[in-house]
Amino acid sequence: MTKTSEYMNQKEAMNYLGFSSVYALYEMVNNGLPYYVVGKSKRYSKRAIDEFMDQHKVSKTAKRETAVVK
Template sequence: MTEYFSYKQAMNYMGFTAPRTLTEYIKQGLPTIQVGKSKRISKSDIDKFMADHRVVATQDK
């Protein structure tokens, strides 16, 4: 598996298909890489972003 994903590959890796969801993640701080017209997202950045936004659900009694 490659370290740098296209936006489509990144969405597939994260398990969704809506570009609007990816846009929201980027607005919330998911780092992107742009070289010329090529835009990529690092797999390790995705993993870190998702871990940083992990929420442990608690049961209300």
């Protein structure tokens, strides 16, 4: 097992999350995942990814609110 640094490039972040498509990572960024720009590259924080995932956790027992359309 390799050690993951705190700051990862796009490919490392995708691997950390288990994504095969960059579009899933872009969707997380569009939903508030922060990143850092270093020169021309983006860096993603492992801690920020973990916090983002915790904040967007959905429980099976959670009630979903539905809008009633009349």
